[in-house]
Amino acid sequence: MAQVLEFKLPDLGEGLTEAEIVRWLVEVGDVVAVDQLVVEVETAKAMVEVPCPYGGVVTARFGEEGTELPVGAPLLTVAVGAPASSIEGAADDEGSGNVLVGYGTGAPPARRRRVRPPTGTAPVRRPAGPPAGEDRNVANVPAGTGTGRGGVESGGRSFGARSYADGPVPVISPLVRRLARENGVDLRELEGSGPEGLILRADVEYALRAAAGQSRPPVPAPAPVPTAALSPAHGLRVPLRGVRGAVADKLSRSRREIPDATCWVDADATELMRARAAMNAAGGPKISLLALLARICTAALARFPELNSTVDMDAREVVQLDQVHLGFAAQTERGLVVPVVRDAHARDAEGLSAEFARLTEAARTGRLTPAELTGGTFTLNNYGVFGVDGSTPIINHPEAAMLGVGRIIPKPWVHEGELAVRQVVQLSLTFDHRVCDGGTAGGFLRYVADCVEHPAVLLRTL
Secondary structure, eight states: OOEEEEEEOOOOSTTOOEEEEEEESOOTTBEEOTTOEEEEEEOSSOEEEEEOSOOEEEEEEOSOTTOEEETTSEEEEEEESOOGGGSTTOOOTTOOSOOSTTOOOSSOOOOOOBOOOOTTOOOOOOOOOSOTTOOSSSBOOOTTOOOOOOOOEETTEESSSOOOTTSOBOOOOHHHHHHHHHTTOOGGGOOOOSGGGOOOHHHHHHHHHHHHHHHSOOOOOOOOOOGGGOOOOOOOOOOOOHHHHHHHHHHHHHHHHOOEEEEEEEEEOHHHHHHHHHHHHTOSSOOOHHHHHHHHHHHHHHHOGGGSEEEETTTTEEEEOSSOOEEEOEEETTEEEOOEETTGGGOOHHHHHHHHHHHHHHHHTTOOOGGGGSOOSEEEEOGGGGTOSOOOOOOOTTOSEEEEEOOOEEEEEEETTEEEEEEEEEEEEEEETTTOOHHHHHHHHHHHHHHHHOTHHHHTTO
């Protein structure tokens, strides 16, 4: 006799209390193995594929895609111990290697096989969603399935001019696929603006705006009405949840709790750029500019530890931290995230470059773990990649400071008593005024600027 067990949304760690169902990876009637991935969810910190701790037949799924569930809510039910003939091909219950919140180690998940749920199991619920087995990374489109609809063209961008009948539609994010599906957008008619034609969320939203603009027939201009008679303006409502909601909460808390101040300085980065070029010309792994700036930051924090700290208001203490876990701001399709390089103070420029590259790729694909997005003690924000010179960033609570780096561009500069064209960068430091005064913050920023202008200064601290 089969036993029906209920699998609840597990605690995904780091204080997370809910998650949104992005995509079901199994359907009712599928045979699953212990620790097989069954659902993809989005938390406030990352996308997570959740494994099921039971092996058997899926008898019910709870929640449609897009539904937000609290931790502890039922996800699905599994009939365990069904007759062998009904679950032939399922793996032994010894584990599959997928590890999440203490689940599993070992063999790979078995091939799924549809069976009829055993008699007496929980009621079957079939939420709407994409068919099981859909490629998690690319939305597959069978050849010759074009709709034939005309494309929408607006603002110089064309929709419908590109066909993917001969291959898969280049979509990575399941959130993009869902947005298109819910709004009736045929992804085959879009031309992606991402790398190699990758379709981004912005492309789908642009298509929706363009289609809405063309679907409304022209109407005569309304007669002027008194201001008092105007109704409230209408617009697009974007839910503050997931990553965007987490960012909103954290930044609002930072503004409420931290009395921040900002100081800045221009620095001549010509010698730093030459030093990096010489390092990379010598062969071996390439050293990124971000890694060199990170190495300068860790050296500066060793001299000014007040800025590598946090404030415990309950104890009324400033806690200076022994290790530097360096966060860096990364803009992704899902929003701004801050991956954390653990023990950055113990890594050289080559090790920092490798870790920055790994975390950046994980951020781009939405595969950062909650642990990789938390625990930072200081943040480096290179907003120069957006083509701007300066900024006054909001501190990443509960940290005490953030260093901002603007774009590096040629500017007139007095060098060795003469006017010359040099590579100049603006550096800004936003700091928690509770942990130090302006003299300490200024000393930190001046040391960073000195290392940027004269990289040899850094050698004296190694």
